[in-house]
Amino acid sequence: MRYFDHVATNPLLPEVLDAMMPYFKEQFGNPLSPYDLGIAAKMAIDDARQRVAELINAKAGEIAFTSSGAEANNFALKGVALAKQQSGNHIITSKAEHHSILNTARSLEKLGFVVTYIPVDKEGLVDPKDVEKAITKDTTIISCAHASSEVGTIEPIKEIAAIAKAHKVTFHVDSVAAVGAIPVDVAELGVDLLSMAAHQFYGPKGAGALYIRGGQRIVPLIYGGIQENGRRAGTENVPAIVGMGKAAELAKRDLTSRMEHVRKLRDKIIDGIGRVENVHLTGHPQNRLPGHASFVVEYIEGEGMLLMLQAQEIVAASGSACTSKALKASPVLTAMGVPSSMAHGSIVFSLGIANTEEDVDALIEELPKIIRRLREISPFGKGGWGKLEPEVEH
Amino acid sequence: MNLKFVENVKADITSDIVYMMCPMHLLKLEEHMKELDSGQVLELLTDYDGALEDIPAWWLKTGNEFIGIDEAEDYYKIYIKKARKTVS
Numbered sequence: 407m408r409y410f411d412h413v414a415t416n417p418l419l420p421e422v423l424d425a426m427m428p429y430f431k432e433q434f435g436n437p438l439s440p441y442d443l444g445i446a447a448k449m450a451i452d453d454a455r456q457r458v459a460e461l462i463n464a465k466a467g468e469i470a471f472t473s474s475g476a477e478a479n480n481f482a483l484k485g486v487a488l489a490k491q492q493s494g495n496h497i498i499t500s501k502a503e504h505h506s507i508l509n510t511a512r513s514l515e516k517l518g519f520v521v522t523y524i525p526v527d528k529e530g531l532v533d534p535k536d537v538e539k540a541i542t543k544d545t546t547i548i549s550c551a552h553a554s555s556e557v558g559t560i561e562p563i564k565e566i567a568a569i570a571k572a573h574k575v576t577f578h579v580d581s582v583a584a585v586g587a588i589p590v591d592v593a594e595l596g597v598d599l600l601s602m603a604a605h606q607f608y609g610p611k612g613a614g615a616l617y618i619r620g621g622q623r624i625v626p627l628i629y630g631g632i633q634e635n636g637r638r639a640g641t642e643n644v645p646a647i648v649g650m651g652k653a654a655e656l657a658k659r660d661l662t663s664r665m666e667h668v669r670k671l672r673d674k675i676i677d678g679i680g681r682v683e684n685v686h687l688t689g690h691p692q693n694r695l696p697g698h699a700s701f702v703v704e705y706i707e708g709e710g711m712l713l714m715l716q717a718q719e720i721v722a723a724s725g726s727a728c729t730s731k732a733l734k735a736s737p738v739l740t741a742m743g744v745p746s747s748m749a750h751g752s753i754v755f756s757l758g759i760a761n762t763e764e765d766v767d768a769l770i771e772e773l774p775k776i777i778r779r780l781r782e783i784s785p786f787g788k789g790g791w792g793k794l795e796p797e798v799e800h
Numbered sequence: 801m802n803l804k805f806v807e808n809v810k811a812d813i814t815s816d817i818v819y820m821m822c823p824m825h826l827l828k829l830e831e832h833m834k835e836l837d838s839g840q841v842l843e844l845l846t847d848y849d850g851a852l853e854d855i856p857a858w859w860l861k862t863g864n865e866f867i868g869i870d871e872a873e874d875y876y877k878i879y880i881k882k883a884r885k886t887v888s
Contacts, residue, residue, distance in 0.1 A: 492874055625819045636820030
């Protein structure tokens with residue numbers, strides 16, 4: 407199988423699985439237990455915390471482990487909005503966020519918070535000036551995605567962070583698609599909170615983390631014991647956390663070579679698929695994730711392309727996983743001004759370290775044939791879509 | 801136990817544990833007491849009501865000096881002075 411869906415998830419690296427195994431077996435202790443077995447588990451998660459902190463240039467005490475990137479996003483937005491509600495009830499985010507931010511923002515609106523959703527331009531970029539204009543005396547938190555998993559665009563996080571700081575507003579960045587894919591340094595970016603997920607950088611599912619700058623108050627999502635410095639209750643998922651630590655260590659070590667590898671393959675895909683008639687690259691042409699090539703293909707559905715690619719042992723995505731299931735036009739593409747009819751033809755190829763030139767050659771060989779075939783049978787096909795674009799031949 | 805209310809106490813260390821779960825107030829207390837020199841004052845910021853009972857009890861047990869409590873908008877500031885010699 408040729409796997410082009412690394413934004414959905416990644417396989418575990420063998421070293422990561424090896425690091426995790428003892429914690430499924432003999433090292434099964436509870437990190438809060440005061441005897442050796444518990445202490446060993448506590449030391450293992452502290453070590454993982456240090457590795458994750460090093461990946462983003464934070465301090466170990468600023469990392470709270472969660473069950474996922476989505477939990478980290480929920481925790482950041484709800485936790486800070488609630489912690490700061492004495493000083494205001496206004497939240498700023500963008501229209502092109504992941505559902506774990508958009509739906510959390512909507513749930514906060516039901517609790518009486520007011521949310522401003524900043525638009526994005528046709529390449530998916532947030533304009534920091536729009537963020538600044540939206541700030542009111544009641545604004546307590548701004549949340550913005552670092553990079554879009556759907557269109558690959560990398561947002562001007564440093565600029566937004568400077569604006570947030572100048573207005574004394576807390577700034578959260580959803581870096582789930584960015585950590586492990588591009589360099590992320592919380593000190594350089596100047597962010598207050600940052601979400602990440604282990605499986606995005608070859609760690610296990612079931613482990614995520616939220617960076618919480620020292621001194622930032624946050625209301626817990628899950629109450630109970632004093633795990634995660636009293637901020638998130640529940641016995642820790644020790645094997646997954648250990649795996650996240652190992653994956654973070656490897657991501658830090660190999661980041662540059664991983665980026666170079668996927669960038670070369672991505673550029674080949676953009677060049678090869680971008681040539682097909684009525685296929686458009688989505689997202690920013692330059693400021694995009696190095697392993698991310700996304701397109702809208704006019705007159706056909708993304709789902710159809712995925713099925714036919716699967717028959718050729720090629721897998722990819724069409725919009726975000728949940729959007730794909732709900733058969734809805736992606737809110738990200740809609741926010742970018744892509745008409746709903748075209749947004750349905752979304753297709754996303756995201757590369758990983760195991761992808762090869764041959765994978766990409768196979769894709770460039772097969773996809774244009776599939777597009778041609780689907781257009782022939784599409785209700786918009788032949789005469790249908792020919793009427794829309796009479797000058798195009800295929 | 802009568803709670804003593806104070807204002808404008810100068811602290812050597814402030815520990816902000818607002819919104820952190822019980823018993824973080826006791827764990828942080830122990831941790832900071834190790835850092836402080838005798839006679840220095842710890843300011844503990846917490847929204848946990850139970851701390852109002854626990855901390856004076858801890859003070860009696862350990863022999864450190866409980867200076868008092870200052871109520872902020874939605875949390876408490878608790879002041880403790882490290883004794884010359886502590887029991888635990």
